[in-house]
Amino acid sequence: TVPVIAVDGPSGVGKGLVTRWLAQRLPGWHRLDSGALYRILALAAQRRHLDVRAAAAIARLAPALDIRFEGHTEDDERIVVDGQDWTHEVRKESTGALASVIAAVPEVRAALLQRQRDFRRRPGLIADGRDMGTVVFPDAVLKIFMDASAEERARRRLKQLSAKGIQATLAPLCEEIRARDERDRNRPIAPLKPADDAEVIDTTGLAPEAVKARVEALLQR
Ligand code: CDP
Structure with a gap:
């Protein structure tokens, strides 16, 4: 079988x-x-004016969407859906919030399950999300669960946004992150939590290099 490394976290x-x-x-x-798949599906539903509660209709969109991920870095990333460049829309904060709402719908999660597993190809797959280690790839060879306080994550997001020239303020970002956490952790289906066999890395106060060293050590095992 093709090896998978699962990277989950809020x-x-x-x-x-x-x-x-x-x-x-x-x-x-x-x-x-x-x-990104949840984000794309949320946008596709929005473009068709589907209500977030129209679970079955949203789920039906999933298999038909032609989704291409192009580029390898954050800067040259291109997400092409049905021949159109959706990169900018997909990466908006508002799209992430909408995605977390539809991600709580069981039919939606079921519809994306096979699409996610289709990415498993030789020589291996690095999969990131909320439930890679718990639901989608329970047989992953390495499961990493990353965590950090909401304040720390809001500060990092603020830095990221300002590096892109996007203005934002800390308090509402922190609120948004907490709301998203709340939805992701408390939903009845595939709630955000580490798999029993996951390696948990709490990155609060850890510099990127220190996180890298922890990950490198896990690869060496
Ligand atoms: O960029 P950010 O980490 O905020 O979000 P994302 O990974 O792009 O995912 C957007 C939303 O989709 C999350 O808040 C989750 O609610 C949902 N999601 C999920 O439920 N399961 C996944 N495997 C990935 C994302």
Whole structure:
């Protein structure tokens, strides 16, 4: 079977950084940004004016969408859906919030399950999200669960946004992160939590290099 490394954790915890390091360390491995699939489905539903409660109709959109991930870094990333460039829309904060609402719907999660597993191809897959280690790839060879306080994640998100020239303030960002956490951790289906066999890394107060060292040590085992 094709090996999978699962990287799970809440919003803004630095999974992107870790998956990019892993991709550098493991040449040729594929990547699955499962959150992007939820974001794309949320946008597709919005464009068709579907109510977030129209679970069955939203779920039916999932298999038909033609989704392409192009580029390898954050800067040259391109997300093409049905031939159109959706990158900018997909990455908006508002899209993340909408995604977390539809992600609580069981039919939606079921509809995306096979699409996520289809990314598992030789030589291996690095998958990030909320339930990679618990639900989608329970047989992953390595499961990393990253965590950090909401304040710390809000501060990091603020820095990221300002680096992109986007103005934001800390308090509402922190509120948004807490609301997202609340939805992700307390939903009845696939709630955000570490798998029993996950390696938990609390990155609160850890510099990126220290996180990298922890991940490197896990790879060496
Ligand atoms: O960028 P951020 O970490 O905030 O979010 P994301 O990973 O792009 O995911 C957006 C939303 O989709 C999350 O808040 C989750 O509610 C949902 N999601 C999920 O339920 N399961 C996944 N495997 C990935 C994302």
